[in-house]
Amino acid sequence: MLLRLAIKSLLDRKSSVLLTCFALTISIFVLLGVEHIRKESKESFSSTISGADLIVGAKSGRLNLLLYSVFRMGSPINNISWRSYQNIAAAPDVDWTIPISLGDSHNGFRVLGTNNDYFEYFKYGRKQSLSFELGNQFRSNFDVVLGAEVAASLKYKLGDKVVLSHGIGDTSFTIHDENPFTITGILTSTGTPVDQTVHVGLEGIEAIHQGIGSTHAKLKPSSITAFIIGLKSRISTFKLQRHINEMQEEPLMAILPGVALSELWRMMSMLENTLLLISSMVFVAAVLGLTAVLASSIRERRKEISLLRTIGAPPSFLFLLFQLEALLVSLVSMFTGSALLCVSLSISQSQISKQFGLHLSTTPFSMNSLSILLSMMFITALAASLPAFQAYKEAKTAY
């Protein structure tokens, strides 16, 4: 009966209740959205690379190197000479290397020049290897392997021709249309930036920049952007890192991906906390609005309170009625806020993925978001205690 009374009472004050619901819905949408993006981006970043011991690039910032080599974000400031790469790759401690050459694009997707070691050694998530959904790796200079999302969004299939553009923007004035690439493989989806990458051989990159049309010419690149190293034993990680960082022939930098990621989290946590604080404040403001609506309704509901008392309602019933009304408004807002977030995520998922390389799932529910929702219920109950207590007092002293 209490629930029925609370629902009917809220429906009777539709306009003010709807406005409050709207404010709460927006605040819940923002709060859950921030939490979801924070969690997903962290997971997405953490699972992008696995099993790599060092990443080597031209001397710049550690984060910059991590971002452009692994996450395809930002731009490298310099290249590494092919000779330095070969020297380091030949070191006795090195088990495998993956060369990376960046700087071209196709329809807004970044092009990564590499060799077939990429498909053998690159690991993501929990040391999962890349696998082919269709086709296979490079066999000639103008073969291209597409990430799952590139193929899906551009509706490409094996055998289609792809033309690369110079530069990494959406538009480019230099299009290498004289040397089209043929799609020979499409990778299985990984949920990492690999999905948004167009992979070509280093020879292919060299060929289009030198204007050589031969599909099987042996071309040696003069430089690459970065490379990933896997070591035979982890014990030699720091030794090799120091060696690379102190190389006299060329100023290079080797970073440990895990350490660089931690640095990224430290930088991000400040922003995350600020965003969470702002969205929490928005929620608190909306809850205070709800409290104000309930508190101001006490005066107009005096008659109702006195009637309920007359038919035997104890003051605690009035306290619970006001609490329940607040919790119902909060619950409905949580439902609509979450639903709105799910819809927004489904609509913007591919755009966010393409624009920021972030794979966001469309279900924003996790233990964290659940605890946020529970905290919201607690805050609502706490804030509603004031009008509920006023109603309780009114019920006690109405006569």
Place this chain on the structure above:
Amino acid sequence: MSFKDQRPLIELNQVVFSYTTDSSRCVLNIPSWSVSDQEHVLLVGSSGSGKSTLLNLLSGLLIPSKGAMTVAGHTLEKMNGRERDKFRSTHIGYVAQNFNLIPYLSAVDNIKLALHFGSNTSNKRFKVEIVELLAQLNISQSHWNKPISQLSIGQQQRIAIARAIINKPKIIIADEPTSSLDQSNRDNFMSILMEATKTHDTTLIFVSHDLSLSRYFDRIDSMSDINKTES
């Protein structure tokens, strides 16, 4: 019917009530007043004579500052708030001015609400009892689930009476329920109320300024005779 030899259902002895701690500013001072079981009493008095305060004391919403009150076998001043709330919901049926029904609830829900506080009956039994009562009071089935605000005065009267008697209370307190009704609605209301109290053997305390209603009652008490603060 003679009520003189019966044991009183309501009995007030040396009851004093004051809204403040200052006993010299008391609003009620009743040396003795009683009402017998099934008696119908019309309580008349001017505004501010303490009628509503007396009704609130009888229903346990207020407790006397001094004196003893026994209502339906319960010594109200010795009961705590929760006990008095329970007492009120089970022993007192209340019909107020303008019927005081909750406008956004349906007829059935208004009655169910009273039943919720006053009965330990199961939900299923609730429905049977309400349906029986609504049929007994000739309330058309098409009106049962309409919000009160959409019903006519005549229908609201019947529902207010239904709500007051649903818990089969010993006493019905009616606080000027006819004051804003026209002649025809007033007569209609009185005949339904009298019929209901007769059917359920209920004691009736009815407050009104309207002495023309005296024909419906066994006794007419004036507040000026009961409440000695006025003299």
